[in-house]
Amino acid sequence: MARITLSNLAHSYFANPKGEADYALKEMDHVWEDGGAYALLGSSGCGKTTLLNIISGLVRPSQGRVLFGDRDVTDAATSDRNIAQVFQFPVVYDTMTVRDNLAFPLRNRGMDAAYVASRVDQIARMIGMEAELGRKARGLTADAKQKISLGRGMVREDVNAILFDEPLTVIDPHMKWELRTQLKSLHREFGHTMIYVTHDQTEALTFADRVVVMYDGRVVQMGTPQDLFDTPEHTFVGYFIGSPGMNLLDASVEGNRATVAGVSLPLGAAYDAPQGRVQIGIRPEFVSPTAAGGLPVTIRRIEDVGRHRIVRADFNGTEINAVVGEGTTLSADMTRLAFAPERIGVYANDWRVAPQGSRTGRAA
Amino acid sequence: MDKTPNQKAWFLILPVLVLVAFSAVVPLMTVVNYSVQDTFGDNEFFWAGLEWFEEMLGSDRLWNALGRQVMFSAIILAIQVPLGIFIALNMPKKGVWASVCLVLMSLPLLIPFNVVGTIWQIFGRVDIGLLGHTLAALGLDYNYTNDAFDAWATIIVMDVWHWTSLIALLCYAGLQSIPQAYYQAAKIDQASRWKVFRYIELPKMRGVLLIAVLLRFMDSFMIYTEPFVVTGGGPGNATTFLSIDLVKMAVGQFDLGPAAAFSIMYFLVILLVSWVFYTVMTNLDKEEAR
Numbered sequence: 292m293a294r295i296t297l298s299n300l301a302h303s304y305f306a307n308p309k310g311e312a313d314y315a316l317k318e319m320d321h322v323w324e325d326g327g328a329y330a331l332l333g334s335s336g337c338g339k340t341t342l343l344n345i346i347s348g349l350v351r352p353s354q355g356r357v358l359f360g361d362r363d364v365t366d367a368a369t370s371d372r373n374i375a376q377v378f379q380f381p382v383v384y385d386t387m388t389v390r391d392n393l394a395f396p397l398r399n400r401g402m403d404a405a406y407v408a409s410r411v412d413q414i415a416r417m418i419g420m421e422a423e424l425g426r427k428a429r430g431l432t433a434d435a436k437q438k439i440s441l442g443r444g445m446v447r448e449d450v451n452a453i454l455f456d457e458p459l460t461v462i463d464p465h466m467k468w469e470l471r472t473q474l475k476s477l478h479r480e481f482g483h484t485m486i487y488v489t490h491d492q493t494e495a496l497t498f499a500d501r502v503v504v505m506y507d508g509r510v511v512q513m514g515t516p517q518d519l520f521d522t523p524e525h526t527f528v529g530y531f532i533g534s535p536g537m538n539l540l541d542a543s544v545e546g547n548r549a550t551v552a553g554v555s556l557p558l559g560a561a562y563d564a565p566q567g568r569v570q571i572g573i574r575p576e577f578v579s580p581t582a583a584g585g586l587p588v589t590i591r592r593i594e595d596v597g598r599h600r601i602v603r604a605d606f607n608g609t610e611i612n613a614v615v616g617e618g619t620t621l622s623a624d625m626t627r628l629a630f631a632p633e634r635i636g637v638y639a640n641d642w643r644v645a646p647q648g649s650r651t652g653r654a655a
Numbered sequence: 656m657d658k659t660p661n662q663k664a665w666f667l668i669l670p671v672l673v674l675v676a677f678s679a680v681v682p683l684m685t686v687v688n689y690s691v692q693d694t695f696g697d698n699e700f701f702w703a704g705l706e707w708f709e710e711m712l713g714s715d716r717l718w719n720a721l722g723r724q725v726m727f728s729a730i731i732l733a734i735q736v737p738l739g740i741f742i743a744l745n746m747p748k749k750g751v752w753a754s755v756c757l758v759l760m761s762l763p764l765l766i767p768f769n770v771v772g773t774i775w776q777i778f779g780r781v782d783i784g785l786l787g788h789t790l791a792a793l794g795l796d797y798n799y800t801n802d803a804f805d806a807w808a809t810i811i812v813m814d815v816w817h818w819t820s821l822i823a824l825l826c827y828a829g830l831q832s833i834p835q836a837y838y839q840a841a842k843i844d845q846a847s848r849w850k851v852f853r854y855i856e857l858p859k860m861r862g863v864l865l866i867a868v869l870l871r872f873m874d875s876f877m878i879y880t881e882p883f884v885v886t887g888g889g890p891g892n893a894t895t896f897l898s899i900d901l902v903k904m905a906v907g908q909f910d911l912g913p914a915a916a917f918s919i920m921y922f923l924v925i926l927l928v929s930w931v932f933y934t935v936m937t938n939l940d941k942e943e944a945r
Contacts, residue, residue: 344839347843348842349839349842368842369839369842369843370842370843370845374843375843376839376840376843378836378839378840379836380834380836382834382836382837382839382840384854384855384858385858386854386858387854395844395846396843396844396845399844399845399846399847399850400845440840443840443844444843
């Protein structure tokens, strides 16, 4: 087990990348703590899998170093890194039995038979396939095959890290919960560093202690689920996380007031005049319908999703959502939306601007 | 909903029946017809029953030709299948060189059979052929026209040259269909090169390999043109395979009755072997799935 350090790392699939656009991964410096459960979250094509393959050694980065602990493994082969990886689609060895499949990584490393047998039994119990151990893997269903892949990923105890590349895509929803819970308890039990790639925020937020959000080849934020909710560092984090995502409105900001299409709104803090495209962002949870004050809007519809209601409104062509608790009464004269000032974030060119007197934030 | 019986529908399959009758049934029945009759010319035929079949089954000539034929097919399969797999494994997976390789590999398959025969007939000649002359210059006693071993070697090398590409190309197609994740998983699992072949590549190639072996078996079992052009079945009867013997009998000696009986047995043997082969392979498949 080891801490993983990505130093000055970048990758392009072109031999001679011309500009930043040619890079699948833009330059980054990150440290992944030993024993952490990380989720790598982002939409398709943002570089998640590339980053994962660089860590496991399947792809060599065009620049920068990868360190496991203090050891530089940038040029080390996959087999030297002692990493386990589970892929998006099930990879099983068709002609082998389930038992041989699970034992394969151990036997290839020359473990003794008794250890292999006990370890295989343990893993089989965990993935619920004890009954099928003697069967050939060929005729099994896709989710059974994926369980075998997961099992093969977890069968070795001494790995530096276990990487999951959207492993639950092909699994039934009820099984998803079960397996995710098992992964989580496995993490607690053995303390392996786990990196879990997904584009499903629920999966990311339930699995990980720390969520790494990627966008367009960049890590835009690395933090706890709470951090991502409270202070998104990038507008992408704002609307990708949360359901519905953060409301973003073009605005101009001066001191502690923002002006949106002529309406002046109070902010929770004062800002130095931000440059570029300035937006304010607020989560729907902190927007409330009101009869006076706030922004005048057209309410399009109200969706009742059980525990709360979502008010979908329109403001000059921009959609604004508000989440309203079950107990709140909505009346016909509530045609304005009020924002909780201390929950409004200010963004310049998509990056969060730190208020005066604060050291967080990036674009400032 | 009730279905109205409409017997006129039978007319719809009439074109196919006519076509199959002319392409397969009529010629085949002509042969069957010859095989049970005797003729002394003038288009007069006498019933001979199974006489020709008995005569053929009792003749050393047919058994010797069959023996040579089985040996030939066995040798070329034993060479071409492993060699084809080996080539497929070592061909570039993508890029310009993959295309270049594919074109080069296809070339022998595009040459007409008698041209292949002619190429090797000349190539192997001791007086003017590059191969024959070079071997002779190296002090080797090589002459395919009067040495049975040399004749066999020439024909086998020619067939390997001509047909290994087919197996290689089929296997290559099978290999290309393996997702990259399999190789990546094998790396993660620390599988050796041999294990990658044994547990990933070979199982994925099995389907195409079955077809390749079946095709090569049938083709080699019916081989005629190339050995006919190169050796004419000689020296002596050394390279007289079944087809060559059959043509000698039917067209050379004009023994239509025995030749027809021979043809039918020949056909049945190919049918039988192919069927056995196919059944065994598909059963293996089912077994695996269990």
